[in-house]
Amino acid sequence: MKLDRLTRHAVRVLAALATLLAGCTTYVTTQVTAFSDWNGSDATRTYAFTRAPEQKNNLEQATYEQIVANELALHAFRQADARDARYLVALAWGMRSDTVTVAQPVYYYNPWPGPYYWGRPFDPWGPWGPFPPTYVNQSYPVYTHLLGIRITEHASGKEVYNVTARNTDEQSSLFAAMPFLARSAMSDFPLSNGAVRTVKIPLNGKEGAPNEVAAGGAAPPAPASGAKTVE
Known part of the structure; x- marks a missing residue:
């Protein structure tokens, strides 16, 4: 009966811990x-996307442009016809795969219980366990996603803003990473020249996390910014 009560208590503790972690x-x-080299004096930020020859008629490029357009809209940018736009916006994007090797501990326990003493709780490990861990090298794939946004003045061709966002995780989909890259790239726009920042965005959909573009290409409404900048 005592063991049953301890078991039930352990289950309740684990359930509470799981609930806490889920939150x-x-x-x-x-x-x-x-x-x-942004002067911030413009009252109307009209822009148009421009593409390199290899980016023309590219559906993936168009999808990423719509994601970036959502973020530009948060900073008073408005798309216009290329002939009338004050700025031209060019995108560069890509993904690279790497392999990371990590030493993971492996524990081996003594299968034989220690001495059993009458009138004392059963000790499943005894005085000789668990054994110290050994380490085994395990390899994992990781993926680096990159987005570059370059803004130039249409009339003069002068580059006024160039920002690059890069993250690395086990997610192989650049499409899934793109909303976070775009939100991070435009966070605290405009940054000072030569600024290097670490930006953290919630993954669980709270605090204004980016929305993904639907499969049909229609962009969701621009959400409120949930980015947190770490100096």
């Missing part, structure tokens, strides 16, 4: 580097 917020962490 924790997980963040996507992105490294952002910006170069800026």
Whole structure:
């Protein structure tokens, strides 16, 4: 009966711990580097996307442009016809895969119980266990996602803002990472020249986390910013 009560208590403790962990917020962490000559004097920020020859008629490019457009809208940018736009916005994006090897501990326990003493609780490990861990190398794939946003003045061709966002995780989908890259790249716009920031965005959909573009290409309404900048 005593063991049953202890078991029930342990189950309740584990259930409470699981509930607590479920409420924790997980963040996507992105490294952002910006170069800026932004004067901030313009009242109307009209822009149009521009593409390199290899980016023309590219559905993936168009999808990422819509995600970036959502973030530009949060900073008073408005899309216009290329002939009338004050700024031209160019995107560069990509993904690289790597393999990371980590030494993981492996524990081996003594299968034989220690001496049993009458009138004392049963000790499943005895005085000789558990054994010290051994370490085994395990390899994991990781993926680095990158987004570059370059803003130039249409009339002069002068570059006024160039920002790069980069994050690394086990997610192989660049599409899934792109809303976080775009939100991080435009966080605290405009950054000072040569600024390097770490931006954390909630992954659980709370605190204004980015929305993904639907499969059909229609963009969701621009959400309120949930980015947290770490100096």
